[in-house]
Amino acid sequence: MILDGQINIEELNNAVRRILLLKEKLNLFENPFRSNEGRWSDVRKEKQTHQQISRQIAEESIVLLRNENNTLPLSENENVAFLGPFLSDKESMLDTWACNGKVDDFITVDESLFKYKKFTSLKEEYHYFIKNNKLSFEGSNIIKEMSKIVITIGEKATESGEAKSKAKVNIDSSQVKFIKEISKINNNIVAVVMNGRPLVLNEILSYCKALVETWHLGVETGNAILNILTGETTPSGKLTCTFPKHQGQVPIYYNHFNTGRPYSTEKFNTSKYIDITNEPEFPFGYGLSYTNFDISPINLEKIANNKWIVSVEVTNTGEVSGFETIQLYIGAKYGRYIRPVKELKNFQKVFIKAKDTVKVSFEVCKETLSYYDESFTKIFDTGEYQIMIGDDSVNAEENNLWIEVE
Numbered sequence: 116m117i118l119d120g121q122i123n124i125e126e127l128n129n130a131v132r133r134i135l136l137l138k139e140k141l142n143l144f145e146n147p148f149r150s151n152e153g154r155w156s157d158v159r160k161e162k163q164t165h166q167q168i169s170r171q172i173a174e175e176s177i178v179l180l181r182n183e184n185n186t187l188p189l190s191e192n193e194n195v196a197f198l199g200p201f202l203s204d205k206e207s208m209l210d211t212w213a214c215n216g217k218v219d220d221f222i223t224v225d226e227s228l229f230k231y232k233k234f235t236s237l238k239e240e241y242h243y244f245i246k247n248n249k250l251s252f253e254g255s256n257i258i259k260e261m262s263k264i265v266i267t268i269g270e271k272a273t274e275s276g277e278a279k280s281k282a283k284v285n286i287d288s289s290q291v292k293f294i295k296e297i298s299k300i301n302n303n304i305v306a307v308v309m310n311g312r313p314l315v316l317n318e319i320l321s322y323c324k325a326l327v328e329t330w331h332l333g334v335e336t337g338n339a340i341l342n343i344l345t346g347e348t349t350p351s352g353k354l355t356c357t358f359p360k361h362q363g364q365v366p367i368y369y370n371h372f373n374t375g376r377p378y379s380t381e382k383f384n385t386s387k388y389i390d391i392t393n394e395p396e397f398p399f400g401y402g403l404s405y406t407n408f409d410i411s412p413i414n415l416e417k418i419a420n421n422k423w424i425v426s427v428e429v430t431n432t433g434e435v436s437g438f439e440t441i442q443l444y445i446g447a448k449y450g451r452y453i454r455p456v457k458e459l460k461n462f463q464k465v466f467i468k469a470k471d472t473v474k475v476s477f478e479v480c481k482e483t484l485s486y487y488d489e490s491f492t493k494i495f496d497t498g499e500y501q502i503m504i505g506d507d508s509v510n511a512e513e514n515n516l517w518i519e520v521e
Contacts (some may be wrong), residue, residue, distance in 0.1 A: 166335060173332035173339035178352035179403040186305060188346025188405060189263065191231055196258055198237040198297075199267035200290065201309050210331040211276030217241065220334045224267060224307070227337035231345070235261070244293050256302060257317040263303045266294060268319070272331050275311025281300035284362050287314045299323045307340060316396060328354070338389060346405060351438035351464070352384065353402040353507070360396045363388075367510040369399035370455035377456075400442050400459070400507035406433030406469065406483045410441070413504050413516050421520055426476035428505050440464045441475045444511045446486065446501040451494060454486070457503060457512070477504075484520060497521055 116122050158165075189195055201207050203225035205218045211504060218290070228234045240254040250258070258264060267288030268290045273279070285291075286308075298304060305325040308314065309332075313379045320326070327350075332339055340346040359367045374386040378393050387393050412426040418424055429439060443461040447454040461477050479502060497520050 135356050163179065169333055170335035170339050170342075173335050174342055174348045176330055176332060177339065177343050177350055178328040178354055178401075179325075179343075179350040179405075180328050180397055180401070181320070181323060182403055182405075183324045185405075186263065187344060188326040189234075189265075189305075189325075190342050191256070191345065192233060193262040194233050194235070194260065195231075195263045195265060196235045196237055196261040197228060197265045197267070198240045198254075199265075199293075200241045200514070201267040201269060201271075202236065202241075203238045204271075207271040207273075208309070208331055208333070208336045210272045210333065211279065213272070213333075216334070220521040224328065224334060224340050227341045229326075230341070241293060244296065250296055250300075258297060260299050260300060261303075263305060263324075264297055265305045265307060266297065267307045267309060267313070268294070269309035269310060272311065275331075278310075281312075284312065284359075284365065287397045289369045291318045294319050294322050295452050305344070307344075309336075313356045315359055315362050317360055320396075327510070328352075333372045346435075349405045349435055349437040350402070351404060351440070353400050353440050354397055355399070357395045357399045360394070361391050363391070364393075367395055370458050372453050373456050379475040380413050394509075397474060398509040400440070400505075400511075401509070402440070402507070404435075404437045404439065406431055406435040406437045406504065408432065410505060413502060413514060415516060415518070416500070422478070422480040423518060424476055425479055425502055425504065426474055427514070428472050428474050429465065429467060431469055432467050436463055436466070436468045438466050439506060442505060442511055443456055443479075444503040444505075444508065445479070446503065447484070447496060448499040448501070448517075450496045450498075452486075452488060456502075457508065459508070468512040479518070481520075492505055 117124060117127065122283055169221045203223045205221040205223055208221050208223065209216050210220060225236050225238050228236050235257060237254050237257060240251060240336050243251045243254065265369045268286060294304065294306065302322070305327065306319055306323040307327045307329055308316070309329050311331055315520060316326070327343065343350050357367050357369055359365055376385045378387050409430045416424045425443070427441065431437065440461060441463050444457040444460050445460050446457045460483050463475050465473055465475060467473050481495055484500060485493050488494055500518050500520055501515050502518060503511035503515040505514050
């Protein structure tokens with residue numbers, strides 16, 4: 116390729132240099148066999164530290180999707196029943212790419228309940244329901260007396276990942292039926308969804324006061340979920356994908372291209388469904404907290420040619436301190452190539468104490484607005500660009516302004 120002129124020697128040297136620098140940082144020149152038994156012995160000695168990190172990562176991955184009437188967080192003084200197919204199923208929490216993960220290392224939701232005296236595990240109730248097509252007499256009586264019901268639903272880890280495509284991405288019908296049956300005797304339901312892909316959740320939404328997306332969280336699953344449910348940790352996760360209202364919307368994603376007849380609910384002949392809305396159930400970037408945040412209109416400051424500072428003030432209006440993720444999107448009005456309606460270009464996750472306000476700023480410049488063509492040539496188009504800032508990809512559309520790029 117060098118002789119043919121496709122790349123030059125400087126590009127090759129830079130590529131090799133990056134690899135050598137990484138090897139040096141990883142100490143591979145001194146210890147090239149990092150996976151030997153001695154190394155793993157050292158790793159195992161730090162197991163407790165790794166578990167703490169795993170729990171923190173798991174907690175930050177959880178996304179609160181619904182919380183009607185402040186159903187969550189749970190109080191330790193409330194009588195709460197926990198049940199569902201994944202309450203104690205370690206195998207289903209292992210995740211499809213766990214490889215060397217050991218089932219015995221996993222902490223289930225059921226195992227984490229011992230810390231809460233008024234929380235009750237009904238881990239066999241779902242299996243009884245599947246076998247007998249009804250709730251048990253004892254289980255029904257307990258459910259009636261509970262302040263709230265937490266139900267773990269979703270997918271086994273083996274149902275997602277490589278070579279695990281599905282034609283139907285709904286919650287399993289038996290799980291839906293289980294929730295409906297419980298709702299007849301106690302409708303204060305919190306659904307905890309464990310899954311590896313965006314699911315269509317419309318069949319259960321009307322039966323849930325709160326909805327928590329937990330994915331497959333790894334060895335600290337139980338501890339992380341209980342910490343979120345009880346408010347020991349305030350949820351801060353955001354969706355990294357779009358959840359459809361109906362599987363007919365798939366594929367659905369926030370950064371789609373515009374069409375010759377852009378979507379409009381007010382015009383007849385535009386790009387839309389006639390039987391459902393185009394809008395997703397939960398958009399990219401979405402995620403609630405146990406507090407509320409107010410984002411100010413965008414302030415724009417031009418600091419140089421084709422360079423701006425855009426900023427917003429974010430106020431925690433609630434009574435609980437927490438994290439909020441402020442997201443910067445752009446949208447090009449014109450381009451040499453068709454451009455997405457909006458693109459996430461930056462974000463900041465900021466901690467804000469209750470009643471406090473912080474300023475969040477982003478730089479928008481030529482680099483921010485550039486993109487690549489099919490030959491990996493960087494392209495920069497002049498013209499008008501829309502700047503959007505919000506807490507998810509839909510809300511950001513409402514807080515926007517335009518800039519002129521020369």
